[in-house]
Amino acid sequence: MNKPSVINERAQLLLKNLIEHYIQDGQPVGSRTLVKDCKLNLSPATVRNVMADLEDAGLIVAPHTSSGRIPTGRGYRFFVDSLLTVKPIRNQLIEKLKLELISSAPAEQLLGNASTLLSNITRMAGVVMIPRQEKVTLRHVEFLPLAVNRVLVILVVNSQEVQNKIIQTDREYSSSELQQASNYLNSEFAGSDLSDVRERLLKSMQDMRADMNKIMMSAMEITDQVLQEKHNSDYVMSGETNLMDYAEMGDVGKLRQLFETFSTKNDLLHLLDKSIHAQGMQIFIGDESGHPVLQECSVITSPYKVHDRVVGVLGVIGPTRMAYDRVIPVVDVTAKLLSSVLSSE
Amino acid sequence: MNKPSVINERAQLLLKNLIEHYIQDGQPVGSRTLVKDCKLNLSPATVRNVMADLEDAGLIVAPHTSSGRIPTGRGYRFFVDSLLTVKPIRNQLIEKLKLELISSAPAEQLLGNASTLLSNITRMAGVVMIPRQEKVTLRHVEFLPLAVNRVLVILVVNSQEVQNKIIQTDREYSSSELQQASNYLNSEFAGSDLSDVRERLLKSMQDMRADMNKIMMSAMEITDQVLQEKHNSDYVMSGETNLMDYAEMGDVGKLRQLFETFSTKNDLLHLLDKSIHAQGMQIFIGDESGHPVLQECSVITSPYKVHDRVVGVLGVIGPTRMAYDRVIPVVDVTAKLLSSVLSSE
DNA sequence: ATTAGCACTCTAAAGATGAGAGTGCTAAGG
DNA sequence: CCTTAGCACTCTCATCTTTAGAGTGCTAAT
Numbered sequence: 095m096n097k098p099s100v101i102n103e104r105a106q107l108l109l110k111n112l113i114e115h116y117i118q119d120g121q122p123v124g125s126r127t128l129v130k131d132c133k134l135n136l137s138p139a140t141v142r143n144v145m146a147d148l149e150d151a152g153l154i155v156a157p158h159t160s161s162g163r164i165p166t167g168r169g170y171r172f173f174v175d176s177l178l179t180v181k182p183i184r185n186q187l188i189e190k191l192k193l194e195l196i197s198s199a200p201a202e203q204l205l206g207n208a209s210t211l212l213s214n215i216t217r218m219a220g221v222v223m224i225p226r227q228e229k230v231t232l233r234h235v236e237f238l239p240l241a242v243n244r245v246l247v248i249l250v251v252n253s254q255e256v257q258n259k260i261i262q263t264d265r266e267y268s269s270s271e272l273q274q275a276s277n278y279l280n281s282e283f284a285g286s287d288l289s290d291v292r293e294r295l296l297k298s299m300q301d302m303r304a305d306m307n308k309i310m311m312s313a314m315e316i317t318d319q320v321l322q323e324k325h326n327s328d329y330v331m332s333g334e335t336n337l338m339d340y341a342e343m344g345d346v347g348k349l350r351q352l353f354e355t356f357s358t359k360n361d362l363l364h365l366l367d368k369s370i371h372a373q374g375m376q377i378f379i380g381d382e383s384g385h386p387v388l389q390e391c392s393v394i395t396s397p398y399k400v401h402d403r404v405v406g407v408l409g410v411i412g413p414t415r416m417a418y419d420r421v422i423p424v425v426d427v428t429a430k431l432l433s434s435v436l437s438s439e
Numbered sequence: 440m441n442k443p444s445v446i447n448e449r450a451q452l453l454l455k456n457l458i459e460h461y462i463q464d465g466q467p468v469g470s471r472t473l474v475k476d477c478k479l480n481l482s483p484a485t486v487r488n489v490m491a492d493l494e495d496a497g498l499i500v501a502p503h504t505s506s507g508r509i510p511t512g513r514g515y516r517f518f519v520d521s522l523l524t525v526k527p528i529r530n531q532l533i534e535k536l537k538l539e540l541i542s543s544a545p546a547e548q549l550l551g552n553a554s555t556l557l558s559n560i561t562r563m564a565g566v567v568m569i570p571r572q573e574k575v576t577l578r579h580v581e582f583l584p585l586a587v588n589r590v591l592v593i594l595v596v597n598s599q600e601v602q603n604k605i606i607q608t609d610r611e612y613s614s615s616e617l618q619q620a621s622n623y624l625n626s627e628f629a630g631s632d633l634s635d636v637r638e639r640l641l642k643s644m645q646d647m648r649a650d651m652n653k654i655m656m657s658a659m660e661i662t663d664q665v666l667q668e669k670h671n672s673d674y675v676m677s678g679e680t681n682l683m684d685y686a687e688m689g690d691v692g693k694l695r696q697l698f699e700t701f702s703t704k705n706d707l708l709h710l711l712d713k714s715i716h717a718q719g720m721q722i723f724i725g726d727e728s729g730h731p732v733l734q735e736c737s738v739i740t741s742p743y744k745v746h747d748r749v750v751g752v753l754g755v756i757g758p759t760r761m762a763y764d765r766v767i768p769v770v771d772v773t774a775k776l777l778s779s780v781l782s783s784e
Numbered sequence: 785a786t787t788a789g790c791a792c793t794c795t796a797a798a799g800a801t802g803a804g805a806g807t808g809c810t811a812a813g814g
Numbered sequence: 815c816c817t818t819a820g821c822a823c824t825c826t827c828a829t830c831t832t833t834a835g836a837g838t839g840c841t842a843a844t
Contacts (some may be wrong), residue, residue, distance in 0.1 A: 124806050137818050142807070160824050161806040238579055238595060248593060248601060250583060256593060258601040335702070338695040346691065350683040357680070469837050482787050487838065505793050505838040786844080790839075793838075807824075814817080 099173075101151055105144050107132060107217040109153060110177040111166045117415055120342075122162030148393045167380035167414070170392070172241060174377055174418055187215070191428065195435050206330045208408060208432050213333025216421050218412030219356075222432075223366045225406040226327040227252070230288040230320060235279045235313060237272035245272065245309065247316055251288065261312040275309055288317050331356060340414040342390050355387045369395040370407045375426060380414050390414055394421055396429035400436045408432065446496055450489050452477060454498060455522040457490075458510045465687075467507030489512055512725035512759070515737070519722055519763055528768040532560070536773065537575055540780050551675045553777050554755060558678025561766050563757030564701075567777075568711045570751040571672040572597070575633040575665060580624045580658060582617035590617065590654065593720065597631065602665050606657040620654055633662050672708060676701055687735050687758040700732045714740040715752045720771060725759050735759055739766055741774035745781045 101109075111132040115123045123131075125138040125145060145163055148154045153169035156162070165173065194211060196202070205222045212220025234250040243266055249257040268274075282298075283291045294312055334356055338349060355361050365383055369376040378393040388411075395409030408429055410421055442534030443578070447452075456477040470478075470490060471481040489506055493499045495635055498514035508748045510518065539556055540549070550567045557565030579595040588611055594602040612620075627643075628636045637650055679701055683694060700706050711727055714721040723738040733756075753774055 127804080138821090139808095139818050140816085143817085146808080156807080158825060161826075162806070233585075234583055236581060236593070240578075240599075246595060246599075246601070248581070248595075250591060250593075254585075254591075254605060256591070256601060256603040260599060277789075307810090310787090332702075335695050335698045338691050338698070346683050346694070349691070350680050353680045353683070357677075467837090471837075483837090484787050484789095484839095485785085488786085491839080501838085503794060505836075506795075507837070785836105788823080788843080789841090791838105791840090793836105795834105795836085797834090801829085803828090805824105805826085807822105809822090810820090812817105812819080814815100 101148070101153075104134065105133065105148060106177060107171065108141060109148055109165075110173065112148075112154065112163065113169065113173045113177075116164055117417055120415060122157055122164050124162035127162065130230070131164070134156065167382065168383070170364045170379045170414055170418075174379065178418055178422075183427055188427055188431075191215075192313075192431050195431055204432075204435065206332070208428060209330050209332045212408065212410050212424065212428055213336060215424050216410050216412065216416075217333075217336050217339075218410050219331060219333045219337055219423070220408070220410050221329050221331045221362070222408040223327060223329040223363070223364070223406045225370065225384070226325045231298075232283050232286055232288055232291050232317075234284060235276050237276050237313075239267065239269060239272060242266050245312070247313055249313075249316055249320060251320060257316065259316050259319065261309075261315070261331050263309060263312070267309060272309070275313075279310075279313065287320055292317050292321075297323050312340045322366075327367065329359065329363065329366060337391075337412065338414075340413045342415060348387075348390075352391070355385070360424075361385050361387070365393060365408045366395065366409070369409070370397055370404060373397070373404075375429075376409075377418075377422075392416055392418075394418075394425050396425050398429045398436070399433040402437075405436075442542075446493070446498075449479070451492060451522060453486060453489050454493055454510075454514065455518065457493075457499065457508065458514065458518045458522075461509055462762055465760060467502055467509050469507035472507065481771070485733055488521075490727070512727065515724045515759055515763075516727070519724065523767075525767050526764045529770055533772055533776075536560075537776050540776055549777075549780065550751075551677070553773060554677045557753065557755050557769065557773055558681060560769050561679050561755050561757065563677075563683075563755050563761065563766070564676060564678045565683055565753075565755050566674050566676045566707070566711070566714070567753040568672060568674040568708070568751045569666050569714065571670050577628050577631055577633055577662070579629060580621050582621050582642050582654070582658075584612065584614060584617060587611050590657070592658055592661055594658075594665060596665060602661065602668075604661050604664070606654075606660070608654060608657070612654060620658075624655075624658065633666055635660050637666075654734075671711065674704065674708065674711060682736075684758065685758045687760060687762075693735075696732045697736070700730070706730050706732070710738060711740065711752045711754070714754075715742055715749065717747075718742070720767070721754075722763075722767075734743075737761055737763075739770050741770050743774045743781070744778040747782075750781075 108128060111130055115127065115131055125141040128141050128145075129138050130240060139384055145154065148164065148169075149156065152166060153172055153205060154163040155166050157164060160299065191211060195208060205224060209220040209222040212222075214220075230251050232249070232251055234246040234248075236250075238246040238248065240246050240260065243262055243263045245263055246260050251257060283294070286294070292314055295310060297352045299310065337352065362385075365378065365385065365388075369378075375394070375396045376389070378395075380390050380392065383391070383393055390413060391411055392414045393409055393411050397404045397406050397407050399405060409425055412421070453473060457468045457473055459583065460472065460476055470486040473486050473490075474481055474483050486762040488518065489642050490499065491513075494508065497511060498517055499508040500511050502509060518696050536556060540553060550569060554565040554567040559565075559569075575596050576594055577594070578595075581593040581595075583593065585591050585605065588608045589605055590604060590608055590612065591600070591605050596602060626637070631639070637659055640655060679698060682697065707730075710723065710730065710733075714723075720741045722740075723733070725737065728736070728738055735758060736756055737759045738754055740752050742749045742752050744750060754770055757766070
């Protein structure tokens, strides 16, 4: 039952042809077709024997007795690992991509645009993960009196991002009091890690004027909130509807489960999180992702960086029967372009 | 062909029963069933005659010769306008709703939660429109030096919201210069409408020190951006996937179009915008919405207010064959609850 | 105005049929 | 020993046929 080296060169070539053929038209591939397809001068019967071996090895299956074969998950895996020759991406396309990415003026839309680009080019679903940040540095605090007993707290973190919240105070603070508080915080804590700020602020609380404590506490509350927010990663997705076109997703029930997974975000985040830690491109084929809803899907991801530090992951989601040779370079290039745009800012 | 008062009381009763029956099982309703259903002691033949009249009036149709009848758009419209008796909503449910709305702590999530609630209760798609704001008042400006030639501009508008952007400057500004600029802007323009600020700033530019112009211009750019953003309304939607369960949406193609309409947002925004201006609850049945993709859908909306001023719309989207008597009060109550939560802040 | 009766129509589900594609096996040939 | 021709067999898929059931419209009688 276990003939290890039964997958010789010829068998591999046939497997490659079979999978490529299947990826093209989605129909089970029979021995006849395969003979015509590949250049080898073989008879269907011979090919049938080889196919039987490939089936024994668990690389292909016949959906029913006497139909052609289709690749299994393991088949795709072997194909992707050992047989695939990726199509080089057209320079023209790269330029177009670059242009569209750069011209997405508001930085907040950049990731969304990247996702849209991915989905448009691949005609599948594109996803870009917005990463959590393990280090959040306080840059500046500002208190702004709004009305009686209402103060707007503005927190600048990581030298770019602004967080804000309105807090209720138990008494009215004058502008100068607020100024004093923010001066203190800025001089004492600017540049520190936010979780540090939290602790040190708690400790130093005793030494301070008691009635200032309340407002300091409020500032601290916000740091908590910011930290929480930063530790929950999120993603933007586009082109989900593209997936509706693939016959594999056949029944609406499965489609629904898939879309629910997308909007729940939890499962997919978990998957993206896994691939952010693995260096370089990752490919999850079918149930390799570990999530039953993605059984008939493959996910191709690549991390993107800011100044050589990995900060997030992007990728595409499509049916296992996807044109890996085209999709892989697209994901790769998009990740690189996004990295360069992010780093040049 | 035109017998105006042919829809007498009995006919109306039968129509009501027919539609209610159809809403329940989605099967065409025949004369037999209808007789059993309603209390009137009539023979199927009589009912058949009445049904023929109703069909002439365009209120029901037979999907094919000799099957039962189903309501037309006009039929539903008549039903909703004249025959419907809405189910009073359970107090318990109201309480639950109220609790869930109030407990959604971060205000940003409030609208999203309302949408989720709508979709969960009705098992259809919930939508809450985030309205554009016609008046944007400047409250406070703050410039914060980040690095050489990089300044973070923070804009507080409408006494609550904070907008920010990093700008590149052509030379380095000192803290005191920036302070001076913001002092000027705050003292001169705080409390003004943002579009006013823009104009007046342009005019006064000539009188000012030329090298300060650049940074003022940048601030102005942001006001532009904010205005733009505020004038584009948006919505949050949830439970779209619920719609996948309804057989009406039958083929995946239509479903795809529907979902694409949702994510494009344009068409639906247009519809919601229409219903924000109409006072009170609005019901669009089938093609009344004017959008072909919504042909087999009905949209029920209700505006919500802050302190008696209408600021947005919320609603649900489902198949025309929906339980109007249950959904209508849910939308109504949710709008009222949301209004009260928003007004109490 | 209502209803019983009847012929008629249409759907939907269940079998029947046949072509086509593909297989596995066996035995013969290089 | 690998390859191949030949053949019986299997399974799908699309097309028909059949049949039961539900429902209608019309007519004539109440």
